[in-house]
Amino acid sequence: MLRTHIEAGDAVGRNSEGLIKAGKLAPDQLVNDLIRDRLAQADCQEGMILDGYPRTLNQAKVLLDLVRTYGFGPVVVHLVVDHERIVARLSGRRICPLCGTLYSLKTNPPKIAGICDLDGTKLVTREDDQEPVIRERLDQYEVQTRPLLDYFRQQGVPVFEVGGAGATPDQISNTICDELRAAGLAKAGMARDRAEAGVLSVSDAGTRN
Numbered sequence: 001m002l003r004t005h006i007e008a009g010d011a012v013g014r015n016s017e018g019l020i021k022a023g024k025l026a027p028d029q030l031v032n033d034l035i036r037d038r039l040a041q042a043d044c045q046e047g048m049i050l051d052g053y054p055r056t057l058n059q060a061k062v063l064l065d066l067v068r069t070y071g072f073g074p075v076v077v078h079l080v081v082d083h084e085r086i087v088a089r090l091s092g093r094r095i096c097p098l099c100g101t102l103y104s105l106k107t108n109p110p111k112i113a114g115i116c117d118l119d120g121t122k123l124v125t126r127e128d129d130q131e132p133v134i135r136e137r138l139d140q141y142e143v144q145t146r147p148l149l150d151y152f153r154q155q156g157v158p159v160f161e162v163g164g165a166g167a168t169p170d171q172i173s174n175t176i177c178d179e180l181r182a183a184g185l186a187k188a189g190m191a192r193d194r195a196e197a198g199v200l201s202v203s204d205a206g207t208r209n
């Protein structure tokens with residue numbers, strides 16, 4: 001979501017761009033305002049999946065108030081992935097500065113090393129995929145985001161820890177749905193298709209694909 005604002009070059013984008021490049025998290029006030037606007041839109045009225053958010057205790061408190069105002073029963077799914085795997089995966093990403101196509105040196109390499117398949121442009125590593133920036137983001141995750149799991153548990157929100165490594169996105173998605181069903185938190189016929197679930201991505205930090 002923030003990336004959309006940055007690409008649009010609007011005020012929100014300009015405010016957050018420098019922070020993201022430095023591996024810092026976007027300020028709470030900015031993110032809370034974004035979420036408040038986004039949850040009010042029509043496609044969120046049946047529920048929503050928030051990916052990579054909240055990141056801080058303040059954001060979590062604001063979010064919990066919001067979703068309770070809307071009458072939703074929130075559930076937290078924590079995807080557990082070893083940090084070294086995240087560093088290896090993200091630092092292996094390359095992007096074409098011309099057309100924006102993403103490559104992964106390991107799982108989706110270009111046909112010719114370092115060159116975009118589509119237009120022959122030299123690929124680059126995005127600033128927030130540089131290893132020091134990734135490590136800074138993971139450090140912030142430990143300090144700021146991990147205590148959120150305790151907070152949500154204290155607030156009576158069900159928290160599921162699901163292994164996020166060594167499985168395909170579909171397998172992980174099915175595991176999450178199965179666990180929710182087993183806990184009586186989802187209907188038997190719940191859509192497995194993310195497209196039907198209204199996926200909402202707030203920030204690309206940390207564990208994005």
Ligand SMILES: [Zn+2]
Binds near residue numbers: 100120121
């Ligand atoms: Zn290209």
